[in-house]
Amino acid sequence: MEWFGANSFNFEFVSSVLQINNIQKSYGSVRALNGVSLQVPEGSVYGILGPNGSGKTTLLGILMSVLRAQHGSFDWFDGRYGDGYRKKIGCLLETPNFYQYLSGEENLRITVSISERGDEADIERVLKLVGLYERRKHRFATYSLGMKQRLAIGAALLGNPGVLVLDEPTNGLDPVGIAEIRDLIRSLRQAGHTIVIASHLLDEVEKVCTHVAILKKGNVLTDGPVTDVLMDEDVVELDATDREGLRSFLLTQSLTLETDKETGWIRLRFPKGQAKLEELNRTCMQQGIALTHLSLRRKKLETRFFELTND
Amino acid sequence: MKIAPLLYTEWLKVRRYWAFWGIFALVLIAYPGISYLFYTGYQDIRSSNNKMDAMLKLMVGSPFGFPEVWHTLAYIASFLVFIPGVLVIMLITNEYQYRTQRQNILDGWKRDEFLWAKFWVVAALSILLTIVYALVVLVTGFVNPDMALAGIEVKSYYIGLFALITFNQLTIAFLFGFLLKRALLALGFFLFYFLIPENILIQLSRWRWHTGNWYHYLPMEASDRLIPPPPYLGEITNPADYKQMLQAIPEHILISVAYTGLFWLFCFWWLRRRDLT
Incomplete structure (x- = not known):
């Protein structure tokens, strides 16, 4: 299956897509992130690994501005888009969040309207890409967990963004679906996309990532190119x-x-x-x-x- | 910040939301419906016998004829704001229930943009309801046998007052939905607040505590005082008080605008600093 077309994505060259400096976050007395600093190079597939409660999702939530860090800073694209940087990033964070009473297609229209990424033709493209075209008119509430996950991945791919942030993208998918997502990530990487991916499926991460950071209790234990870390x-x-x-x-x-x-x-x-x-x-x-x-x-x-x- | 794209996105959210349109239809029926109910009741009393007709005319004038109909129907319709309040609560609590407020931010909206979108929805709904009110007034005024076209524009300033009371009270509904997050909880608290606590405080202050008129400045009461009862209801009980009430309308306009602004500012401040979970 060809996941990805030859059309170039909307992204200008920067050597480091994301710079994270000393991010700290606590929930009451629990320290979720303890001075995390990382650098995500352009074109890399950056895996963020860690056991449950290590702070992976908290870190991604902060990087996407839905959570507030108590200390530290981060810069996407060298800060050139300001607070509008999220429109340049396709994101799937935790569970797929869509309007239950709307169809998959209608939900993607809302994503397009907010993100200003993609158009009607693009909605059709991503629905076909994630295998939901036949079910596009059905209400989101009737989708299985795997279909919901596919729709969320489709939404992240709208407008062919240069950067993707994927939190557990294979959640709810069957083995075929997992293999397809792996192929997709490889295709995206070959096309030059930068992908930040948090996952607990180590085998999957090993197969697709160029870089990896391992977190435990909010601390970065190690990070760098996969070959160096392993x-x-x-x-x-x-x-x-x-x-x-x-x-x-x-x-x-x-x-x-x-x-x-x-x-x-x-x-x-x-x-x-x-x-x-x-x-x-x-x-x-x-x-x-x-x-x-x-x-x-x-x-x-x-x-x-x-x-x-x-x- | 462009308003049209925000409103367009909100339109996409409700375009095929049949529960929303069901309640919206109820709102559209409720406004002319309650006006028709009062109007026909009044006509029935008048037509019951000639003496009653003459007496009513003497006492209440022509409440459904121009220009008084602007005031009469604004007063009656102001009791129905809780119905569109349900719509507003649905729209904001849905965003929490489906976690789409978080998704909207992930997709690229700034937190302020998310709230501005809701602000304009509440504003648009208030304008729409005001248009419905004005249409009901015009239809009632024109079909009323007491119609005096010469006075049609007199008291049409109630359009502005009705718009303000609607926007103010829908903002309070939004605030409940925004803070409580759950539809039933927010709806329950809103209806409870709409009907009970302020009214109890007002009655206690007036008849038991005798502690002055501080209650005029409660959020709901301040906006209620934008549209006092029509003269035939207000003047009968206490003409001096009623005159004072009419004179205080400009003051209550300022208070209502201040409350509305304050509530929205609070929402912006709150959303900017909290984690979206």
Whole structure:
């Protein structure tokens, strides 16, 4: 499915789409955000991750001006649109909010009227894009949760905005729907859109994000390009026909070995940037051990996430 | 800030909202309906016998003929503001119920724009109701056998007073909906306030406490005093008081405008600083 046309979106070049400086927010005695500072580069897919109550939605709510921060500041598009910046951003925050008594199509007309993004033809385009064209005349109240979510995504895509803010965009969707949203995000990224996405589906985020920030109890534990965040150390996986010979040799090199339970491969850990695969391969060859598998493996996002967020 | 796009968006919200149009139809029926009820009742009494006709003419003049009909119907219709008040409460509480006030901001409106849109809806509704009132007055005045066209424009200033009382009391309805967020709760409190607390305070002050006329300045009472009872009702009970009431209308115009402005300013101030959840 082609999610995205070749038409260019309305967005002028800026190196950083969003700059967040020391945002703090409390609800009574509970500190929801504790000095969050981030920078979202143009063209990135920026994943904001965190367990429930980590402050993801609060942060997005502040960035979209529906919540007020007690301290700190943020700048969209280098502040060039002032308070009108939200018209340049397609946004889905938490649950889809529409007028229950109106049809999907009529609801999108209201979005167009307020955001000044898109027109009648665009409404038709996004309804087809999210698979709701046949149900466009039906009242929103009759939609399933997945359909409501699709309509909200459609609304965010109206007018082809350069920036999208998506909070749990796959909520309520079936596996096919989730895969379609993943494809959509990839297409948008390829077309140069910047996407800020909060999700608890780590696998999905890992597949689509270029950058990630992990939040816990209102603090940023880590942030940056996905490769940097995930590869906090070098993990090398290797195997040979003579697996025991390989194991014995590596032990003589004073290396700590682990074994992958599923594959049986041997795993070695090195400080970040210090694994030298070519040298390792050559040394093994010199010992008469022919490697059948050798790879520098990055951690699964899930693994890294739990490492960071578990106390 | 352009008014037309705001009103257009609000129009899109209600265009196919059948519950809204149902109550709106009730409003449109209620204004001429209650006028017709009073008018026919008056005509029935007059036509019951010649003596009664002569006596009524002597005592009340021609309440449904020009120019007095402007005053008579403004007074009667001012009791019906709670019906369009229901519409106003529906429109604002719906935004909370569906969380669309938050969505409107996410889609790009500034918080002030959201409130300005509602302000203009309340203003448009007040103008529309004033037009309905004026049409009912004109029709009643023209079909009345006592019609004296020469006086048609005299007392037509009640159009302005009716518009102000309507806008003021619809603003109070909006305030209840805006602060209480839930339709039934807001409606209950609005109707309760419309009918009971001020009236109790007024009666206590007048007949028991004897604490002066401070109650003239209560929000609903101040706007009620924009349209005092017609002379044949007011003068009979206490001519001196009635004269004073008429003379105080300009003062109550100022008070009503001040209250209305204050209520809207409060809404803007409130919305600017709070989290939209």
